[in-house]
Every structure is written in structure tokens, then in C-alpha cells.
Amino acid sequence: MKDDRLPRGKTIDLTCIICPVGCTLHVSSSPAGVSVLGNRCSKGAEYGAKEITHPERFLQSTVLLLGSATERRLPVKTDGPVPKDKLFDVLKEIKKVHVHVPVNMGDVIIKNVLGLGVNVVATRTIEN
């Protein structure tokens, strides 16, 4: 994965991933600040600005589940965005852990993963 951070004073075109509309954003940054064009809502502006300064992603994966008769994996997600260049480090942590049934949706599986200020939480309830 390449680092998307661009030197100041550049512009990028990208697709907004915040909602299914998928606006094409034209983002430029200069010492004066960041400008975003093409967004249909404020969330898009926020996203575009972040993408040029410090891109982030929500991450979903699975962890090993033990003790269930039917399920071998528990799906999980981060409850906040992770810096894009830390995604694979967080995945490494996710691959290390395992959980036992019962698990409830929302249970914290890894607290404050790698000190990034976000938790890895269960996205499914598996009773047995």
C-alpha cells in the first residue's frame, strides 16, 4: 500500500467513500489551507480534507472464535477510524487474539488497539 499523503501545494482527485453517492472530490492543499470541491455535503468536505492530510479508514476483520458448535470466526470492526498506514499493524493484532463464546455484538475484543484510541469490537452476537 502506498502512502497517499502528498506534499503540500498539490491537488488530488478522488472518490468520496463516505456514502454510496460517491462524489468525485477535487482536493487541493496550499500553505493557506485545504479546499475541497465536488462534495455534495459537509461530510465529503471533511473526508476530502482528511484524505490529503492524514487519511484514515475503518477496518473490519475476523478473530478466531472458540467454543461454538457452528461458528469458527467472530466478525469484528474498529469503532473508530485507523490511520491508513496503520491498517496492517492493527490487522496483525487482530490475528493474535481469540475469543470464547458467548460474545455479544459491541463487546470490546481489543481495547485501545496499539494505543490508537480505537477499540476492536464484536459485530455479531454468538451465544453458543
Add this chain to the structure above:
Amino acid sequence: MLVAVVGGGPAGMAAAVAAKNAGADNVLLIERAERLGGVLPQCIHSGFGLNYYGRDLTGPEFAEYLRQDVMQSGIEVWLNAMVIEAHHDKTLVVSKPDGISFVRADVIIFAVGARERPRGAIAIPGTRPAGIFTAGTAQYMINVQGLNIGNDVFMLGSGDIGLITARRLTLEGAHVHGVAELMPFPGGLARNIQQCLKDYDIPLFLSHTVTEVLGKDRVEAVKVAQMENGYVVPGTEKLFPVDTLILSVGLLPEAELIKQLGLTILPYTGSAAVDQYFQTELPGVFVVGNGAGIWDLVDNVATSASVAGEASVKQFYEPSQEATLEPCGDIRVVLPQRIAIGVNNPPRIWFRVKRPLGVCSVALTCDGKTIARKGYASLRPAEMAEISLKLEQYNVIEPGDNLQLTVTPL
């Protein structure tokens, strides 16, 4: 009154809950898998629920919310139970681990979902080794079974399921060498091209296809070439040394049970014609969700299935009192294909276009007369769009009318 719902995916769960809430005495939800949720438990990514629940959820979360509703509504659920036959008198034959059951229902709601088109359906030449999976199957194996299915992967088809699987494989440590798409435009949403391919530097080859599979025992390579009017452009063939080929080349409604009832299958949805309540030509038989036509957003699936669930209890009408609706020109699919006349709520019409369109106008017409019109900033084949009719527009439609849906670029 017994409402039997076949299939416990989002469509089946939403329909069952709506039927129960609308006053059905008994609702039976029959699911062949070991769990409720349909394809959602394997769709561990986010992007679900923005419309239906007003928040961004993962597939398992969306399914979990629906499951809780099912559990709290007093709906009877059979798991590991597969409907193997459906009869005209609304008898279902169900195979389950404690025997064969005959269910005699007053209403049947088919919420049976879709299946993926396999390699054989698109006839890719070459050998027949291990290592070829459809995207949904791959997703199930990775996310639910927890398996490593390939290290070096090529993907054919750029639908959303394929794009999401490409990202998932990358996150699991595989190297996705590329995605080929036969059409000159991507099949999936723009945001998925961005967050699934561009984020991970996975190349997308538009107007390309896999022309040959190589490898004796396991896939060893695939040949990919540029296509023009159905022919390989000479000199464009590339060899990708991969051990896995993933196909994301479309979904087809699971229409076998529906066919057993003698209902005609529309070529463009691959399922039976339905009205705005998702009722088929057989009164009391409904088809919802991906079993009625391919939706993309699970939110739309749940919304539309709820309409059917509620109507299954309340709405019975003479099937002759209806107009028909068909897609024209650049409209590929329209739902419903029949419009019942004389009911109180004006219908919502769902449709999908054949190719990406910019600013355009969609019109519902009858004999050249426009009944309703709506403008769009853009329309894409990957998304189902909708027009909600107003009461005065609906009231113009008469039994026997042949309505058409057309789109005009502006």
C-alpha cells in the same frame, strides 16, 4: 392464518417481522443454513443500514438487529431446514434433520436470495484446476470458515462483491494481481473502486476479460486480454501468474421453487413478475429480496420486503385489476412489473439502468403519454434507483394499461 417465509436472509426476516406486526397469527421462517442472516454474516464490511437504520453498519450487525426483531416477535424459526418443493395449493415440502415436513400455508413469501454465476456460465476456456471460486463463496470461506483460499489472486468482474472480496483478500495477506472487467465501466460503486482497489494499488483493467485458465492441478496462471465487440484485441494478452481466480460475474435469483409453481420467469430479472406488494400472479404467493431481482443495498431489500410482509396479511385483491410495466431502452430492470389498481397507497417503482448515465430524466409512460417524470444527476448500473408515484399519478393508471419506463439523457 399461517404465513410461511422461505429464506432467513434480510428479506425473509424483514418480511416475517412485518407480517407478524401486521397481525398474522402464525409466522414460520424457514432457513436452510445453520444461522439466520442470508449472505450478511459473511459480509463483514460496513456500508449497510444507512437508510434502514440510519447508521453505517456491517453485514453481521445489520443481520443481528433483524434477528433480534425476529426473536422478539414470536416468529417460529426453523434452521437447517430446506424447502425442497413448493406446490400450487401453497404446500411446502421441507427437509430438516428431524424428518420431512409438509407445511400448508395461507401465504408464502419467497425470500430465497440469489446464487452467483459460476465459471461454466461464462465458459472461460482452459483447464479445470482447483483454485477457482465465485466471490461470494470466497467471502464465505474467508470470513465465516476462516480459510486461506489463495495467495496470488486474479479477479474477473468488478461488481461490488468482487471489489470487496479483493480488499478482504489483500487485508488477509494475499496479493491481488488485478481485476478485469469486460465492460468499459466498472460494475461496482465508485466508492468501492476507491476504497477497495485504489487504496491498495490493485489495477483495474476495463474492457478486459480472462481468456484462458492454465494449470493442471491448481490454477497456475490466467490469460487476460482486452476485448472489443466480443473479440480479443490481438497483442493485448497478458499472463498473470496466480494460484487463484475469483469470479464476480453476477447474481441470478434462486428461482427454482418459483418455477415449480408454474410462474413465468422474466428474462431480465430471472424471477416471477410481481406487483408493488411483491405479490406474484398467484394470490398469496410473494417473492421478495434478491429472489425477486437483484438489489444492491440491503436497506432496499429490507424496506421492500417489509412492504410485502405487511401486504401479505392485509392486501388481497383481484389479480385482473392491474396494469403491466416494462423496462425500455437504457432501463435494464424494473420492479414491480405489474401494478395493482385501486389500492390506497401509490406504488414505488424501482429500476436499474444498462450503462452509466449523466444528467437524465426517467419517465413512466402509457401509449406515449407521460404519467410521471423524475430527473437524476446521474444513474449507474450498480445502483437500483426509484420513483415514488404520487396519488394523482397512480390514479391515472387503468387496469390493462401497458406502462413503460424510459430514460432520456439531458
Add this chain to the structure above:
Amino acid sequence: MAASGGTRSELDQIAKNDNPINCDVLIIGAGIVGAAAFRELCRYKLNVLLVDANHDVGGDASKANSAILHGGFDPNPGTLMSKLNHDGLALWFAWSQELSVDVEWTGSLVLAFNESEINEITRLYENGKSVKIPVKFLGRDETLKREPVVNPEVKASLYAPVSGIIDPFQAVVALVGNGLKNGGRIRLDTRVEEISKRSDGIYVRTSSGLIRTKVVINAAGLYADQIMRMAGENWFSIHPRRGQYMILDKNVGNLVRHVIFRAPTSIGKGILVSRTTHGNLLIGPTAEDLDKPDKRTTAEGLATVLESAKALVPFPYERFTIAQYAGLRAIGSIDDFVVAHSRTMEGLINAAGIKSPGLTAAPGIAKELCNLVSALVPLEEKANFDPYFELPPILRELPYKYREELIKGNAAFGHMVCRCELVSEGEIENALKMEPPARDLDGIKRRVRATAGRCQGGFCMPRIIDIMRKELNLPYENITKFGNKSNVIYGDNRGNE
């Protein structure tokens, strides 16, 4: 695959050191020919061993062919092929009952679209008459009455009521299963690499050990000439002729009632349109002479199949296709079957150049092989030979009452795994337990049809993998599609095998 390594003296060395497996008759090749011979030889008080290089029985050509029981009007009268076709066809009547093999006597129509093709079917008519096979010449109208969907340009046809379709893989499984039941033995993943005759028997070196036998039957299909060469027999050679096919959805299986052929050309019987015993539609094969074995399908080949099938029976086949495959015919350097004692090694019997109608002729070939064996070792019938064999029950073919009973005995019979072909977990367990057992995904597909339906395993393959893991106690990474290195999975993605 030629005899590699090992000089004669080395082999002697191995013979002394290793304890060879002993048998009276060794059959090389578990295709339809080897399987039929195995079943027949197990009638007698003999120690019979069947070996094959593959991971499962079923052969190569025997699992990728047109699956037609040919009427017998095609081979030239007087040839061995003509005789054995005739004998085999008659025996399939009895065998299909004894072994519960799916056979349907659909009858066949050979269509003629021009004068030279009319001459051709007239020749076939005469062939049929001279070997006493019922054949009828039909004019255009009668042809269309019999089979309304054929191309209305048709001028005439040859109708052969005594011909039909068979499930060739099931036939091999039943034949091998019957032989095993009657005391025969089998070794798979066993490639014959060298054969040498010594005073105390024929020594056969294989990839899984040494075998000492009195008689060797060479039923190695496309590679029968290699086995002959191992015995110093060089007069005969085989080259592959590829045939590509398309399989169509069961929804359109009933397009035709008969097997529909086109009048033959010099290199084959042409493209046909036929139903399979499972209810799918089959179109093909091409006829492409190759230098070396190559089972790939090609864009051109599949286009030829479509085009030629449409010329016979116009239909939008491409919309209903669910699978494509290719088979290799073993085309010998003489235009007849070779079923005879070796010219160079006493004790070796060859069944070589068994091209079409080899499937039809197989029972006849087996009887002939028994005759040849009797010249080498005495054949004495076992008193307790059991000619019957039944495959494990297929649920969808049983009345509900019987399904209930099975489910009461084992809940797995109520649990549907393959949604397209309606195959239960119990049937898959049976496929893994029966003799000969399925050991890979293709073995399950061919025995009970799971993954053979319109979704081609999209839904059930992951579930079958779980069943195989449980029943066979295999780690995920050892599960294959068809043995060898055809592994489906590279393991658990959280390292928890």
C-alpha cells in the same frame, strides 16, 4: 510417463529386497474397460488387483465422453469393434439391472442434411442390417414428427431404437464396487512404471511399490501404447483426439428426446445433442487430433460445439451452459480395437486403442479379456459370486416414507447440503464411506452430484469441505479437488487447524 529410471538389474534388486504384492491378475487402468474386466474376473477364484495412477476410479476417457450406448451401426461389419459394440450393448441390458446403473434407452437419430449425408446414413443403415441391429430410415416429416425441435432443413434420418444413454462414472463405480464385494483389491495413486518378466512371474514396478503377478491386463486407455512399450511391444501407437463439450442446465434437459447425431465424417461421429441420465443437456464433442495430451477447452472449440449443435437443433445453448470440459479419445495406429495377447510378453493382455464406442463395448471387451485370461490361468467360478451391486440411496429418488426412515436413523439425511441437486449431508457421508470411496471433491461430485448443479458448488463446496474434514479427519489444506496437488485451500487463516 515413459518407463523411467531403474535398469533391469535394479528392478531385480528391488524384487529381492522388497516384498512384492502378489496377485494372479493385475489390471492397469480403472476406466470403464479395466473396471468391467475387474468385475468379470472377480467371478473366478483368482486374486485380482486393479491399479490406477489417478486418485479415484473412473479413468480418463471414461469420465469425459458423450455417455452414449451406441446402436452398433457405425463400426464396419467384420471388425472387432463391431462385434464388441454389439456384445457390449446387449450386456448393458443385464448389467445395468444387476449393478443399478442408470441407463435410458432413448433411441438415436442420425440426421442427414444433404445428399452426401443421405448416402452416409444409407451406409449406416446397411451396416446395421448386416449385423442385425434394428434401424429405420425416416424421411423429413417422420424425422420431425419424432423429434420436432431438429433443424427443419433436415432431409432424412436414421433411427436406431436400441441405443441410449448411461452414467459412465456411476457404471465404473458400480463395476469396481461389485468386484471389491467379490474379493478383488484396488490400489489408487499407483502408476505403472516398468514391467519385466521373470521365471516366477511378471514383475511390475509402480509408483507405490512392486507387484508380482501371473497375468497383466493393459487397460491404460490413452497410455496403453506406453504399457505395451514397457513390454517391448512397439508395433502400435496411440495419439489423443480431443473432444470438447458443454453441459447445460437441467431446465433445458428435455429439449430432445433422442440422442441426435449428424451423419458421420471420417474423423468422428460429429457433434451430438443429447440428454444425460441426470437430466442435463450435453452438446459436443469436437474432434481435434493432438500431438500430446491436452484437456484444455478452447474458445474456438467451444464455438464449434455451439455452431454445430445449432445446425442440428437450433437453440440458444449459450444462455444455459453450466460447465465445459474436454475428453481425449485414444486413437490407435490401426482403425480397430486391439484386445489380444501381447506379441512380445507372455502373460500380458492388451486392451488398446479403445476409442468410441469403448464405453458401449466395455462389457464385451471384458468377456473377451476373460477368454484371453483363461488361456493363461484356469478360470474357476466362485460359488458365492454376487452379481448385484447397489449404490448408496439417492434421497431425491426415494418416496418420502423412505427418506423419513433414513432421517430418523441419521439426521444428516435431513440436512440438505447441495441446494441445486438436493443432496443431503448423509449422502455425502455415504459417498466417503462406500467402496470405492470418494476421496476428493470431484469424487463426491461424481458419486452423488453435489457441486454438479447449476451453481457448480458455489453454495455447497465450502460445506462439503467441512464434512470431508470431519469424516476423513483431514486438515483443510489436504482437501483436494481430484488428488495430486489440486488442493483447494491453503489452511486456516488464523493458524488454528
